[in-house]
Amino acid sequence: MTSYVGHNGKTIVDRVEADGREGRLGGMLTIPVRREIAHEIISLSYGFFTPLEGFMNREQVESTLNEMELPDGTLWSIPIVFDLAPEKISEYGLRSGDEVLLEYDGSPIARFSMDDIFDYNTDEMSEKTYGTKDLKHPGVKRTHSYQGKFIGGKVTLVNEPKFNPPYDRFWMTPKQHIDAFRKKKWKHIVAHQTRNVPHTGHEALMKQAWFAANEDMPVDQIRTGILVNAIIGEKRVGDYIDESILLTQDALRQYGYFREDVHMVTFTLWDMRYAGPREAIFHAILRTNLGCTHHMFGRDHAGVGNFYRPYDAQDLLKQYREKLSIKPVFLMENWYCPECAEVTNASVCGHEKKAQNFSGTLLRSILTDGVKPTKKVMRPEVFDVVMKSASDYGVGSPFVTEKYLASRRPIFNLRKMEVQKA
Template sequence: MVLDVSEEELSSLGVREGASVLLTHQDQPLAVLEVEEIFSYDKEFLAQHVYGTTDEAHPGVLRTYSFQDRFVAGPITLVNPPVINPPYDRFWRTPRQLRERFAELGWTKVVAHQTRNVPHSGHEWMMKGAYLAAEAQGILVSAVIGEKKPGDYIDEAIVLGHDKLRESGFIRPDVHQTSTLMWDMRYAGPREAVFHALVRKNMGCTHHMFGRDHAGVGNYYGTYAAHEIFDQLPDLGIKSVLTLEWWYCPVCESVAYEGLCGHREHKQDLSGTFIRSIIQGGTEPASVSLRGEVLEVVRECADTYGFGSPFVTEAYLENRTPVMSIPALN
């Protein structure tokens, strides 16, 4: 791993190559870092080669420019395992535990679905389509939780909303698992798509689905750049499943898929804005847009976890129960 630290802090702490450093979180010991290397780096060079831009309007670039001026690198050893708090404790598994779970279920082909949203019918059909395309035995929903900004869905609604699809039988329980990934998005577009695929490979997945503008932001990347990059790479040990757009077609009176439905001019987007308007409007959705069972869970999460809102507010940021807690060592 690498950790950004200022030159002044390294000097004041007396940290040098070969040192062992205790890392803390929530003011408690967490892990030990064996310092193998300390080096400087060019932030603009890093931004350009990761994000393809040095524009500070890009959130990943802005994050990179906020780093301290030195990287400390070396292996880490966990010394104080964190406690995963409810409701995430039901869904958190290490990569080894996930692979063991897949073996128990008899899954040899597993397709990963990354999400940061409450599931609408487009997500549901994207998972089903990728499952069929990969000839898989299982779907792993890998919900990204962690860093949040006002207006995002609260993490609890995302995780419990996806699991409701399994509980209600919209996707068979024996082919669907919900899990969590603690990761702060960098919005690096196609390069982050490759990273996501490698992370899910480590979890035991054999396939990873990618939709439009995966890990993108603004207009920095092409709509299907995350699809195209895999054509330029050698075999990574995990296959990409490339999906186009799903929408509601009023002519077909069903969810439709780009390339199959001939009524594109009539399409009704299942956009995040549209789904949010349903959740905020207090009306019951049609099942072709958002499952009523999922909406019920979202509303329950708003009351239980979101201080009255299914979307991140300042109150949520200040008072939410952390995803994990670090126990005090005796």
């Protein structure tokens, strides 16, 4: 029997009920959930968050925040919680031990076996997760928008999402990732976390990470691959649109900037918390569950504004190295050096004073003007794909606009089910 092992040696969670069992759902109390919760239900059920089998109870939240681990000692850094307004809990008459049917976008999505209904101080949750209570931090803002009460318990997906193009080409469950790596005969897989359209600096980081991850394995038969795993979730105006991110990352391989046998692109449904160091730990856990053996961490991983120092994430990963089931590959930033006449890394280039840094603002300005960048900045095919995806999916812009948010095609749809209501 094929084994699927994830974080801390735990078997990959699989809580997905086969189709055609909707008859069992009749008469259950139905509670609608918002997009954020629906995405986490999907991730929990397929095992992206192994060993979690559902939303955290109070003990798990406390242990995560205070000890950076689950009650059984497994490393864990970010609370995964289900929130509901107290008045809704009263209205539904919810109690620990109840099982309800969760519904998203008018369709049943999961069974939820509630084992704990609890309060938690969101100031404390913010400060321990993000190291700040400042509402300017998007994660703190999210935590403060929780609706007052939390419910812990296992979830079981009863309706598998059907992903729409172009997402359908890039969707894989953790088990499917592991199967794909086995098929490719990859022994080492280095994860590249992204929410960007790649410039040449990103491409060079991935290549540097490949060499680090290949370690002492022979190079005449390639057994190391790069998994570009994009984070698809909550979008803010000005972010790259999800479709552009996936299609441009894939274009790097399609146009030969990566060999066919060393590169693949997938995505995970996750709302970035911008928790810097703690989110880096979470990303390491997540990619372990996808079957990766290595994870690249660059400068200011998962940071936002000036809330974290550039290498805080790498420092925390070093601190918890023994409890990680994945090997971190630490890199400094890449820049363009006019003396070396190439994209190079701060760790090796001696022309720091002449270095030209890749900046998001600068790239944004170039792409907004629609001026094809030089090859030293962005691959021409990548630029063409950005512009095409802007036209196909982004109402003319590769960046998220209010118009895009209002009119974007859903990432996935759920099958309509006839379920008798309670």
